[in-house]
Amino acid sequence: MLFSILLSPAFASIVEISPSTLNSSWIVTLNISVNNTESINISKVSVYLPQDFKLIGEVDTSVNYSLVENPNQPNPLIWSNRSVEGIINSEETQYFWFKVQAPSAPSGTNFTFAINLTYLNATEELFEINVTIIDVDTPVFFDLNFSKPNNTRYSPEASYEFQIKWKDNVNVSRVIFSSNFNESINLTVPIFSGDESEGVYIVNFTGLNAGTYWFMWYAEDVSGNWNNTSNITYVILPAANVLTVYVNGITSNYTIFENGTDINITIMAKGTICLFKNDSLIICNKDRLEWKQVLDVGIHEFKANVSSSDINYESNHTGETFFVKIIYPKPRFKDLQAPSSATYSPGATYTFKINFYSPAFPANNITNVSFIFGDQIHYLPVSNPQNETYTFNLKDLAAGNYNWKFCANDTQGESNCTSGTLVISQATPKLDILNVQDYIAPINKTIIGVGCPPQLTCKLYLNDSELPNNFYELNTNEGGYYIFTFNTSGNANYSAASITKSMTVYPPREVTTTTTVPTTSPTANVTTNQTQETSTLLASNVQDIRANVPTVFRIENADLLKVTEVEIVATENIKNVEVNVDIPLPTEIPTNFVEKNKVFLAYIKITTNISSEKVSNVKIRFKVEKAWINANNIDPLKIFLYKLVNDSWVQLPTQKIGEDGNNFYYESTLTSLSIFVIAGEIKTGFPWHLVLIPIVVIIIAVIAYLFWPVSARNEYEKLKQK
Structure with a gap:
């Protein structure tokens, strides 16, 4: 600290600080006395605190307050005059005091206070006075603990941890752990965490035998002050000797x-x-x-x-x-017969059978046999105490899990039991919908849901509308598409089940036949048109085609024909090109479409009045109802168009191009027109056993037809005629 001070050799006032020895980090009041031995009054006293001293407050002076201006800044502290007389008269002593906290420093550390006196004639006099720090505080400890409590039991390979925290106003220089653990008298312990002013110290021991031990902690600070814990007794008791x-x-x-x-x-x-x-x-x-x-x-x-x-x-x-x-040997059993799993069946009987015998007969005999099913105990009569077979029957059990147990007791009060669980799973109702298939109008059929167990409620739906009494009288002269669903929510014994079938009713079609009539005149062919009913299903579109330009023919009646557009690219300009889309007659289909894991939706015939040599490319766009896809468990990404080629069905490149709320839309590319099939592939994991349900129903119906009484057979004939 540097001061620019004008000193006069004539001035020699006396300045002292009390006390001159301070305890490290303590708070103390310093008193500065100023004895003005000069002939001129002092107007200002400035006190400069050494670095690391902290001013606490309580600044005051013995000077009359009417003469002095109190200091208002922490360093330096300045007392200045309020009047021309000054604050310390000649040959007068005044005092100035304040409270500070001494720095944390080792004993013997010196700090210098600078006190500057200013006289009324503006001359100054500087005094540098030393104070000495002494460290009288010893380290203090807390958080003394150990990992295993005192009087713990001996345990081989146990680890014993002893911990303490030491704190000092300056710094701890070393920590010693003194004990008789494994003859470790004095161990210098390094700091584990924290720092030298406040840190944690840990020591570990293993392999300690049962016995009475003692230990003490010691700590020394940088000023040579020592502190220690009391002598602590630590007992490890012998372990309990468990046999x-x-x-x-x-x-x-x-x-x-x-x-x-x-x-x-x-x-x-x-x-x-x-x-x-x-x-x-x-x-x-x-x-x-x-x-x-x-x-x-x-x-x-x-x-x-x-x-x-x-x-x-x-x-x-x-x-x-x-x-x-x-x-004596307990009863033994053999030839156990017990069902472990079954599917619910009304009125079914479940037989449990076992043979109990006594190997020690007659010294030890079978006294009673019981069958426990659920919470019920059934005692079975014992006719032969040496060897006998026991049977117990249960009937008409609901679906669920049943615990059972066979037990045999003997003369000496011992028993031998065997047990198991019978799991009766829910049955799946074998629902079916009769008379659902494609027809050509006019049609008069009764669509009926069958296979509903008496204890269930089943419902038949047509296009999501519930039908009363689970049947529907289909009587129509027009084409249409129908989706029937027959389902039940099930109950405790039956699982939920549903079956969906779809059918297409095609409009009546016009058939032309040629008849040759013999005559005595020259032979003549007479053509007779026999019109059953005018066709309304054929869709035609006529347009002109420009060479190498795609021309789109939009198809009406797409809900029944499934085809929405036919796009043709021709090699030359052609006028009045006609595209016809229709449902082929059965006689036009030499080979029915049958492929594994495939379900067909519709047969389609597409023709045009231009030769295939003039066609370079054809695209057929068609739609498939989502309801049909869901009902038949079809993968919507595996819908294909198949073309009839030489009496064989050839799969065409087909891709999905869009969808709306009711339909998926597809496109196939080819070079010529013919008869086609739209079909889809069943998703992986489809429950094929459901496909057998209609076959089983038909077989049952045939057997019933063959063996029913005549009156019942007649009723069935009436239903079939519908």
Whole structure:
């Protein structure tokens, strides 16, 4: 700290600081006395605090307040005059005091205060006065603890951790742990966490035997001050000497064996183990005892204790008492017959059958046999106490899990049981919808849902509308598309089930036949048009085509024909090009479409009045109802158009191009027109067993038809005619 001060050799006032020795980090009031020995008054006193001193406050002076201006800044502290007289008169002593906190420093550290006096004639006089720090505070400790409590039991390989926290107003220089653990008298312990002013210290020991120990912690600070804990006693008690007893490998104080069984007793403990049978000593061994013998029928009492000379283990004179019961062979069973799983079936019978026999007959006989099913106990009569087969029947069980148990008791009060679980799973209703297939109008059929169990409620729907009484009279002269669904929500015995079938009714079509009529005049062919009904299904579109330019023919009646557009690219300009889309007659289809895992939607015939040589490319766009896809479990990405080529169906490149709320839209590319099939592939994992349901229904219907009485058969004929 530098001062620019004008000093006059004539001035020699006296300045002192009290006290001149300060305790490290303590808060103390410093008193500065100024004795003005000069002939001129002092007008200002400035006190400069050394670095690391902290001003606490309580700044005051002995000067009359009417003469002095109190200081208002922490460093330096300045007392200045309010009047022309000054604040300290000649030959007068005044005092200035304030409270500070001394820095944390080792003993013997000096700090210099600078006190500057200003006289009325503006001359100044500087005094540099030293104060000395002494460290009188010893380190303090807290959080003294250990990982295992005092009076803990001995445990091999146990680890014992001792911890303390030391704090000092300056710094701790070293920490010592003194104990008789493993002859470790004085251990210098490094800091574990924190710093030298406040840190945690830890020491660990392993392999300590049972016994009484002592330990103390010591800490020294940088000023040589020491502190220590009291002498702490730490006790490790001997471990409880537990006897571990095995009878034929079983740890139990009561075991049962059949006569003729070798009894092997193994006992382990620390020390000398002795075994007594019915209060008679039979054997003693150190640390591990083995004894083997065949015992007579009856209950045998054994006792074992241990005496230990090992300081780490107590003696256990109370020991362990255990019993071994020897019995005649218990009843045995064989030929067990018990259902483990079944599907719910009304009125079904479930038979449980078992044979119990006594190997020790007549010394030990079967006294009673019981069958426990659920919470019910059923006692079965015993006719032959030596060997007998027992049967129990249950009927009409609901779906669920049932626990069962067969037990046989003998003369000596022992029993032998066997148990299991019968799981009856929900049945799946075999629903079907009769008379759903494609027809050509006019049509008069009864669509009926069958296969609904009596305890269920089943509902038949047409296009999501519920039908009363689960049947529908289909009587129409027009084309249409129908989706029928027959379902049930099931109950505890039956799972939910649903079957959906779709059908197309095609409009009546015009058929032309040629008839040759014999005559005496020259032979003539007479053509007769026999019109069943005017066709309304054929869709035609006529346009002009420009060479190499795609021309789109939009198709009406797409809901029935499925085709929405036919795009043709021709090699030359052609006028009045006609595209026809229709449903082919059965006689026009030489080979029905049948492929594994494929379901066909519709046959289509597409023709045009230009030759295939003039066609370079054709695109057929068609739609498929989402309801049909869902009903038949079809993968919407595996819908294809197939073309009839030489009496075979050839799959065409087909891609999905869009969708709306009701339909998916597809496009196929080819070079010529013909008869086609739209078909879809069934999703992987489709429950193929459901496909057998209609076949089973048909077989049952045929059998019923063949064997029903005549009156019932006539009723069925009437239904079939519809």
